[in-house]
Amino acid sequence: MSGGRITTHVLDTSRGKPAIGINVELWLIESSNSAESRTLLRTAATNEDGRLDAPLLDSDEMLAAVYEIVFCAGDYFRDEKRRHILEAEPVFDRVPIRFYAADAEAHYHIPLLVAPGGYSTYRGS
Template sequence: MSGGRITTHVLDTSRGKPATGLQVELWLIESTESGFVEGRTQLRTAATNEDGRLAAPLLDSEEMLAAVYEIVFCAGDYFRDEKRRHILEAEPVFDRIPIRFYVADANSHYHIPLLVAPGGYSTYRGS
C-alpha cells in the first residue's frame, strides 16, 4: 500500500483569505511515448471549504500512479460569484487555471497550492 496523495488549497490574495467555494478538477493526462497528449480523463471534482482546502485528497493511496496530472482551478466562476463581485473592476483575467505536473513517485505527497487574485496567480509544490 502506498502513502501517496495529491492535495491542494487555495488562497485569495485579493482578500487575504482562504478561497471558499472554489471548484477544483483533477485530470489524468494521457500521452504518447514521445510526449504528445492523447487525451484527458477527469478523476475528481470538489470545492474548497472555509479554510480554502478540500475535505479529502484529490487522489490518494492505491489510486496514485506515476503519471501526468492536471488540476484545473475554476477561478473565473469563483470571482464572478455574487459574494465576491465587488472586488472586480472587470472580468477576471484567468477563467480556468490549469496546473499540469508530473508525479514521479506514487508514494509521495504532492501538494499543489494556488495563490489567486482576479488578475494573477502563482503556485508551487508545497508540503
C-alpha cells in the same frame, strides 16, 4: 496518512483569506505518439479553510503520471459575494496546473494563490 496523494488549497490574495467554494478538477493526462488524452478523475470544492475535505487522489489510486488540476477561478470571482473586488472580468477563467508525479508514494501538495488578475503556485509540503 502514508503513501502517495495529491492535495491542494487555495488562497484568495485579493482578500488575504482562504478561497471558499472554488471548484477544482483533477485530470490524468496520458500521451501516446502525438496524441494526448485527458481523464477526469475527481471534482471537489474548497471548504471554509480553502482546502478540500479529502485528497484529490490517495494512495489506493495514485500512479506515477502526469496530472492537471484545474481551478475554476473565474466562476469564483464572478460569484455575487465577491463581485465588489472586480474592476473588470477576471483575466484567468480556468487555471490549469499540470505537473508530473514521479513517485506514486510521495505527497504532491499543489496550492494556488489567486486574485482576479493573476495567480501563482508552488509544490507545498
